[in-house]
Amino acid sequence: MGSDLMKQIAFCAAAALAVVALFGATTARAVGPDEPPKPIGPAFKNFPLSQTWSLRAINEKPIPSGLDVSLQVDGNLRGSGFTGCNSWSASLYPVKEQHLLMGPVALTKKQCAKDIMAIENGFLGALLGSPTWDLVNGELIVKGQRGSLRFDRSL
Numbered sequence: 001m002g003s004d005l006m007k008q009i010a011f012c013a014a015a016a017l018a019v020v021a022l023f024g025a026t027t028a029r030a031v032g033p034d035e036p037p038k039p040i041g042p043a044f045k046n047f048p049l050s051q052t053w054s055l056r057a058i059n060e061k062p063i064p065s066g067l068d069v070s071l072q073v074d075g076n077l078r079g080s081g082f083t084g085c086n087s088w089s090a091s092l093y094p095v096k097e098q099h100l101l102m103g104p105v106a107l108t109k110k111q112c113a114k115d116i117m118a119i120e121n122g123f124l125g126a127l128l129g130s131p132t133w134d135l136v137n138g139e140l141i142v143k144g145q146r147g148s149l150r151f152d153r154s155l
Contacts, residue, residue: 047094053151085112
């Protein structure tokens with residue numbers, strides 16, 4: 001073999017080892033001699049599009065039994081549902097680091113009992129301000145500066 005070919009093979013081998021070392025360093029870290037490596041950073045999840053979620057609690061306070069408050073984000077990133085009193089819709093974008101961005105809300109204008117209107121305001125308010133979302137034990141959890149929401153999947 002020529003010396004140029006040998007240099008190319010050596011260079012490729014060194015580059016491959018560097019890539020393997022870099023990949024191993026960025027995807028896992030050693031925690032001890034007997035423990036397996038663990039991933040670095042959180043695993044990013046995909047927002048559950050085209051699924052309907054029923055609100056079960058606002059700020060850890062349960063929603064009254066039989067009251068329908070719902071959220072769905074379709075494949076066109078359009079959020080919609082029912083607030084317990086009014087139908088609503090808005091652009092609702094899941095963005096990086098599991099945040100939600102909501103555009104202006106279109107809302108029917110029905111007036112309901114004061115306690116139902118408070119739930120509506122708390123529900124829509126919690127979706128403003130780029131809250132985070134997560135899926136925990138089959139529940140959708142939304143948390144932000146304006147409140148927290150806990151949803152169960154609807155059938």
